[in-house]
Every structure is written in C-alpha cells, then in structure tokens.
Amino acid sequence: MNFEEKTVHSKKIYDGKVINLQLDEVTLPNGKTSSREIVKHPGAVAVIAVTENNKVIFVKQYRKALEKTLVEIPAGKMEKDEPPELTAVRELEEETGYTTEHLSFVTSFYTSPGFADEIIYLYETNQLKLLEEKKALDEDEFVELLELSLTEAEELVRDQQIHDAKTAFAIQYLKSKGMK
Incomplete structure (x- = not known):
C-alpha cells in the first residue's frame, strides 16, 4: 500500500521565532481528504x-x-x-x-x-x-x-x-x- 498523503492546499497560520505553523489539506491513500496541522522547525x-x-x-x-x-x-x-x-x-x-x-x-x-x-x-x-x-x-x-x-x-x-x-x-x- 502507498501511504503517501498528497497536499492539496497549504495555509500558513503562524510565523514565529522558533517555529512556523501551517494547515495542510491532504488527499489520503483511500482518496478521501483530511487536514494536518504541521509545525515547521529549522532543526x-x-x-x-x-x-x-x-x-x-x-x-x-x-x-x-x-x-x-x-x-x-x-x-x-x-x-x-x-x-x-x-x-x-x-x-x-x-x-x-x-x-x-x-x-x-x-x-x-x-x-x-x-x-x-x-x-x-x-x-x-x-x-x-x-x-x-x-x-x-x-x-x-x-x-x-x-x-x-x-x-x-x-x-x-x-x-x-x-x-x-x-x-x-x-x-x-x-x-x-x-x-x-
């Protein structure tokens, strides 16, 4: 099974000093859609x-x-x-x-x-x-x-x-x- 989720749309919610936050709408492996809250960090x-x-x-x-x-x-x-x-x-x-x-x-x-x-x-x-x-x-x-x-x-x-x-x-x- 391919588990990859394809991003349909990404929206930046917050840009901070340490992290950024985005909300992604994704297509799931079964064809349905869902939302993902993602914290971006520089490492x-x-x-x-x-x-x-x-x-x-x-x-x-x-x-x-x-x-x-x-x-x-x-x-x-x-x-x-x-x-x-x-x-x-x-x-x-x-x-x-x-x-x-x-x-x-x-x-x-x-x-x-x-x-x-x-x-x-x-x-x-x-x-x-x-x-x-x-x-x-x-x-x-x-x-x-x-x-x-x-x-x-x-x-x-x-x-x-x-x-x-x-x-x-x-x-x-x-x-x-x-x-x-």
Whole structure:
C-alpha cells in the first residue's frame, strides 16, 4: 500500500521565532481528504559532552511549555543555512563554556513526526577545552551547568528531572558504549 498523503492546499497560520505553523489539506491513500496541522522547525543539535574525568555535561533550565525545570544535554536550534556541526560547537560554547575541535556524529532523529518536522542531529565529544572567556547565552536563556556521572544521570531519569527524549537517548547511548 502507498501511504503517501498528497497536499492539496497549504495555509500558513503562524510565523514565529522558533517555529512556523501551517494547515495542510491532504488527499489520503483511500482518496478521501483530511487536514494536518504541521509545525515547521529549522532543526536542532544536541551534544553529548564527556569530560576527561568521565563526567557528562548537562544544563539545567526551565521549560515553559512543561512548566518545570529539566536537566538536559546541551542543545539548540540551528540558524538558517548553518551546518549542524557549527550549531553544535556554538551551543556547546554558549551553554557550557567549553569548546571542542573533535565532534563525532552519532545519529539524527525526528522529535515528534506526527505533527512536526523538527530533526535533531546528535554529536559526541570527549575532547573538551574550557574557553578562556565564556560566550553569552541568548538574552532569554538561563542555564546552570552540571557535570554528572552516568549513575547520577540515571538517578535523575528515575526522578524525572531528566525527562526529555534526546537526553534519555544520550544516556542509553553512553551505556551501550560501556560507559559507567
């Protein structure tokens, strides 16, 4: 069976700083029509950053959509036409005060394919260098830096302080590599 839905008409509903929203009328595989609300996103990166002491770098920040504070791996939105590797280094520097010249691509994945096209590119580095001068965060961004062992991070997963997919994936990835 061909599952493709053909777009008949697309209407922009909202153009924002982070996302755009559109309403698509589609023809379904059975010939009927339906509506799809779609969130358009430029993509994001996330970085699994491991210190020379085998600690993983996390940031703690408030997430308004959830009305709670989470602990996450460093991550951020890609700028227009910015390669993911550059975004990864920029976000690592802004959020943590560290930089690296050695990123390894781990994987990419869609965050919510039922309604959004956001893709996250996941990178890893264990070759960190502390910046002499910390980069400025976005003016509306406030984070606290944490360096945790994998065991400590797993405890935060159980306590739902780590409660997002990219960070949970990163922890499982490190475990699969044999990190303790």
